[in-house]
Amino acid sequence: METARVTYALFVRSLKRTVRRPVFLTISLFQPLVWLFLFSQVMKNFARAALPPGISYVTLFAPAVMLQTIMFGSFQSGMAMVSDIEFGMMDKFLVSPINRTAILLGRTLADGARMFIQGLIIIVLSMALGVRFVHGPQGVLAALLLAVIFGLGLSSLSNTVALRTKNSETTLMVMNFFLFPLLFMSPAIVPRQALPGWVDTIGRINPVAYAVEGARNLMVGIVEHGSLRTTIDWGQLGIAVAFLIGIAVMGMTLARMAFRKATT
Amino acid sequence: MSGLVEVEGLTKVYPDGTEAVRGIDFEVREGEFFGFLGPNGAGKSTTMKMLITLMKPTAGRATIAGLELGRDDRKIREVIGYAAQDVSVDEDLSGRENLILSGRLYHLSQRDAERRADELLIVIGLHEVAAKRAGFYSGGMRRRLDLAQALMHRPKLLFLDEPTTGLDPQNRRAMWDELEKLNREGTTVFLTTQYMEEADTLCERLAIIDHGTIVSEGSPSALKASLGGEVLTLSFTTDDPEALQQLIARGAEALRGIPGLEEVREAEREVLANLSSHAHEVLPAALRALEASGVEARIAVSPPTLDDVFIKTTGHALRQEEGKPTRWKFGARRRRR
Numbered sequence: 001m002e003t004a005r006v007t008y009a010l011f012v013r014s015l016k017r018t019v020r021r022p023v024f025l026t027i028s029l030f031q032p033l034v035w036l037f038l039f040s041q042v043m044k045n046f047a048r049a050a051l052p053p054g055i056s057y058v059t060l061f062a063p064a065v066m067l068q069t070i071m072f073g074s075f076q077s078g079m080a081m082v083s084d085i086e087f088g089m090m091d092k093f094l095v096s097p098i099n100r101t102a103i104l105l106g107r108t109l110a111d112g113a114r115m116f117i118q119g120l121i122i123i124v125l126s127m128a129l130g131v132r133f134v135h136g137p138q139g140v141l142a143a144l145l146l147a148v149i150f151g152l153g154l155s156s157l158s159n160t161v162a163l164r165t166k167n168s169e170t171t172l173m174v175m176n177f178f179l180f181p182l183l184f185m186s187p188a189i190v191p192r193q194a195l196p197g198w199v200d201t202i203g204r205i206n207p208v209a210y211a212v213e214g215a216r217n218l219m220v221g222i223v224e225h226g227s228l229r230t231t232i233d234w235g236q237l238g239i240a241v242a243f244l245i246g247i248a249v250m251g252m253t254l255a256r257m258a259f260r261k262a263t264t
Numbered sequence: 265m266s267g268l269v270e271v272e273g274l275t276k277v278y279p280d281g282t283e284a285v286r287g288i289d290f291e292v293r294e295g296e297f298f299g300f301l302g303p304n305g306a307g308k309s310t311t312m313k314m315l316i317t318l319m320k321p322t323a324g325r326a327t328i329a330g331l332e333l334g335r336d337d338r339k340i341r342e343v344i345g346y347a348a349q350d351v352s353v354d355e356d357l358s359g360r361e362n363l364i365l366s367g368r369l370y371h372l373s374q375r376d377a378e379r380r381a382d383e384l385l386i387v388i389g390l391h392e393v394a395a396k397r398a399g400f401y402s403g404g405m406r407r408r409l410d411l412a413q414a415l416m417h418r419p420k421l422l423f424l425d426e427p428t429t430g431l432d433p434q435n436r437r438a439m440w441d442e443l444e445k446l447n448r449e450g451t452t453v454f455l456t457t458q459y460m461e462e463a464d465t466l467c468e469r470l471a472i473i474d475h476g477t478i479v480s481e482g483s484p485s486a487l488k489a490s491l492g493g494e495v496l497t498l499s500f501t502t503d504d505p506e507a508l509q510q511l512i513a514r515g516a517e518a519l520r521g522i523p524g525l526e527e528v529r530e531a532e533r534e535v536l537a538n539l540s541s542h543a544h545e546v547l548p549a550a551l552r553a554l555e556a557s558g559v560e561a562r563i564a565v566s567p568p569t570l571d572d573v574f575i576k577t578t579g580h581a582l583r584q585e586e587g588k589p590t591r592w593k594f595g596a597r598r599r600r601r
Contacts, residue, residue, distance in 0.1 A: 005368065009368035013357065013365055016356060016357060016361070017354070020356045020397070088348050088350055088352025089352050092346075092348075092352055092366070092413070093369065094317075095317065095318060095341055095346045096366075097338050097341040097342045097369075097370065097371070098369055098371075
């Protein structure tokens with residue numbers, strides 16, 4: 001009970017920190033706008049050949065933008081961890097008699113809430129751009145949760161790097177180093193049909209590919225045999241959910257281990 | 265067990281082989297104002313970090329309020345408060361929110377935390393800016409907020425790592441008053457400092473630490489008295505250089521041979537002598553001798569300063585050099601502004 005209260009206090013504190021940084025708020029609003037408008041304009045001609053007839057690039061792209069935003073926002077967690085260590089807040093938490101699990105847990109919950117809101121913003125923007133969600137609000141919500149689970153895996157990994165290096169630049173670089181290639185080797189930006197065969201093969205172990213296709217599956221439908229499948233592909237979804245939960249559990253376990261190592 | 269803190273053979277060797285603390289023993293008694301005086305890198309902060317459960321000792325043992333360090337850490341954390349050398353406040357939270365968060369970390373209910381926060385905001389004089397974000401506070405305000413955070417749960421024992429380093433004289437003075445008041449009200453205080461004056465003003469008892477070892481320990485006055493020698497100074501009012509020379513020579517002559525006065529020496533404008541016994545035994549004879557020789561002089565007997573104690577016990581002056589940058593798990597951080 002005490003632990004739940006402390007976790008809540010730390011959760012609120014992390015959220016306040018996020019919300020009160022105007023730069024963060026502005027960027028997290030404008031970046032998806034840039035992705036959605038600019039990027040979709042630039043990319044649509046490249047992707048046209050691989051698109052099913054009558055389906056706009058932005059329709060397929062919207063779930064990917066939601067995912068990307070959550071993915072690239074996940075580093076913040078690690079960077080906030082570094083700043084807490086550097087500026088002594090961590091010491092303050094550690095000399096207090098709290099259950100230390102609350103420190104990571106509060107932060108993770110705040111990450112989840114932040115990601116949920118970021119995803120929601122993009123969903124609203126996509127609707128304004130005329131994207132149709134074929135499985136209704138339930139599908140959108142499920143996709144959002146899937147993306148948040150993946151995002152929590154990534155934010156936990158960023159915390160792992162942060163706790164091991166105690167350096168925010170390194171945290172940012174390590175995460176970018178892995179995420180950018182994974183993003184471009186997934187069908188997020190370029191439709192699957194337009195990807196080289198070997199990249200598509202790598203896609204079988206690329207979590208970003210599972211996340212993107214899973215989100216499309218639940219939001220706008222996936223491209224299959226040159227047309228858009230508008231019923232849920234349960235097989236794909238099942239594998240994606242299992243894979244992404246696996247990533248999240250692995251990330252959180254690593255973060256816990258790193259935290260324990262750094263604090264004892 | 266009489267000590268609130270009892271330390272035996274406490275040792276810290278960093279992974280890189282640096283022996284930061286080399287088997288020290290000391291105790292802090294309940295209700296006292298205890299200090300660690302030493303230069304940067306002497307092992308003050310490392311000792312404190314071990315006692316507040318932030319860092320594991322390499323060897324040795326310690327108890328805090330009867331609780332065993334390493335075994336009862338969680339209980340120890342409940343009875344102690346800690347303010348770090350570098351102020352740590354959450355700049356995105358208001359002063360009041362910072363305090364409430366600290367209260368919550370010590371399991372105060374939201375209401376109790378709010379009440380205590382409002383009380384402390386008045387004590388530290390931040391009630392008017394309580395709703396402002398701590399990021400906008402000045403250095404002195406942050407220090408006070410940081411201290412108040414450590415007081416939210418009314419700790420029995422307060423650990424302060426160089427609480428006034430980086431403060432201007434006025435803010436330092438105010439912090440001293442605050443700390444003395446806390447101590448008077450019953451909080452046991454253990455502070456580290458590299459300032460002689462601070463140790464002298466605040467501490468009832470202090471340990472001088474250098475290169476990871478306690479080189480001497482006692483009340484500031486006992487430490488100074490242990491040097492024995494007070495210094496007698498004759499000074500003269502005349503501005504005429506020739507007359508001054510004469511007075512110095514005659515004054516020195518008069519003092520020589522008086523029992524209890526040693527190394528009578530002529531300085532540029534004064535005559536100096538070391539006292540080898542108590543001033544009240546030596547002074548009457550000195551006065552009679554001066555009267556007899558007709559030398560008009562001002563006489564002063566001054567005790568040795570902590571500076572003298574430091575030089576005597578460590579073999580060097582309290583240097584204010586930069587400590588060797590040691591990387592440890594937590595606590596090695598940049599200063600923000």
